[in-house]
Amino acid sequence: MTLRLYNTMSRAKEDFSPREPGRVLMYVCGPTVYNHIHIGNARTFLSFDVVRRYLTWRGFEVSFIQNITDVDDKIIRAANEEGVPPATIAARYTEAFLEAMDRLGILPPTAQPRATETIEPMISMTERLIETGHAYEADGSVYFSVRSFPGYGRLSRRDIDEMRSGARVEVDERKTDPLDFALWKAAKPGEPHWSSPWGEGRPGWHLECSVMSEMELGTPFDIHGGATDLIFPHHENELAQSEAATGRPFVRYWMHGGLLQINAEKMSKSLGNFVLLKDVLEQHPAAVVRLLMLQTHYRSPLDFSEERLTEAASALERLVNMVRLVRWACVRPADGPGAPPDDLAALSQALEATRGRFTAEMDDDFNTAGALAVVFGLVRHANGFLAANESVLDAEGLALLDALQREVTDLLAVFGVTLPGADEEPLPRGVVALAASVAGYAGDDPVEAVNALLAAREEARSLKDWTQADAVRVGLQELGVVIEDTPAGARVSVRGD
């Protein structure tokens, strides 16, 4: 099977073959640390986290590089507004970013260079570009000459001449051509600055990605990722800089994720409709956020809302419940006569087919929504098998169910989705007091307390004392512990939220 991915450069799905067999070199543009990241940013990082996880799962060794832009106009502006040094802003939001990524379950990059730690190589690349006639100095700033690079506009499919007429390009008389962009900016008073051959200044935004990717990965590297709003001008400019400086192709596959929207509009600071990732994670587990986002293909726009989070939470419950049901079934003695051979064979076959179908979906340009559907299909099959055969299972049936539960867990791990409650959550302390008042329990152990409560409820039920039986269940429910009656007796589980 071949992995295919959509390449923005060709606007088509292409067979993927990395520069070096078995190894994938990828670079994803990171954040500018001037504020907490919002969920739109998070979506992009999540999409590429899954790309990276899937490639790894598929057997590639993945080098994953992501920059952190910690010197920039927006940081300086935020610093001025707060009256603190830009470095303070950058440090604060760098830390917040790393923490948020960790909480979302994003795997750390192989390397995560900061712009401020890459100044020297950026100066070197600028010098190279001046030497080769692609850049020029003016008033202590250095600009890239767009006209010097014949392929300019290829990625974003723009025509330089058409752009000049309609576009609102920043007027700057120091530029030879309005479309030229800054490689190096002369420092204004009070701004962060570094020494350079052109005086004190700081790097332009586009430069760091060109420099870091070349340093860490070489050229051409395999996958360059970002959201669609970076295609122009950011990636177009990176491409021009890098190829002009190295004389070599820059990137083999350009991948761009769709934008997240709120109420069918782009999320943006100016519209005031942005939602911070950290605030969402206060309300919902990472798995819910991941499930929500992965139910939509990464290139499609995704409309975000509280309702959709709730729906995703329900979907996650379905996954969690399946694992719990299987776990409950597996702790019972395997002494039944066994499930019908046809049922066993069908389930076994479904299990075997799942991985191939999952892989086929993911191989098709990372179709996480299709792959998720495969997983849900297997879950339904397993639930059906269990519902029909729970009371007759033997060792073979239980082994199959266990294998199935493991497969679901493994496949979800490719999405970075771990099931809360797949491992026993601790019982709340309140059960002890409840057991003391309702079941006459005198000890101090939550597990014993719950057992005492269940025993008391069983006794009440056998006497058809429904009031007493329900008192136990309602009491536990208020503590977040749910009782479910199964063929093997009552079970409890701790439900989050």
Next chain:
RNA sequence: GGCGACGUCGCCAAGUGGCAAGGCAGGGGCCUGCAAAGCCCUUAUCCCCAGUUCGAAUCUGGGCGUCGCCUCCA
């Protein structure tokens, strides 16, 4: 004005030529003392029109609608 994307069940959404995945919500049934969970059944010919084709949600043309980029943006 230029470039581009999208329009599939109540909501979300996969699906680029061959009988329309999946999730959420709703209805009916089974199970249950009640419940929870689960299972079964149940709701679409794919914005409209016209073409190409044996056959189209999938290709072409036109129309309507929504959104994005063209300026910092994930």
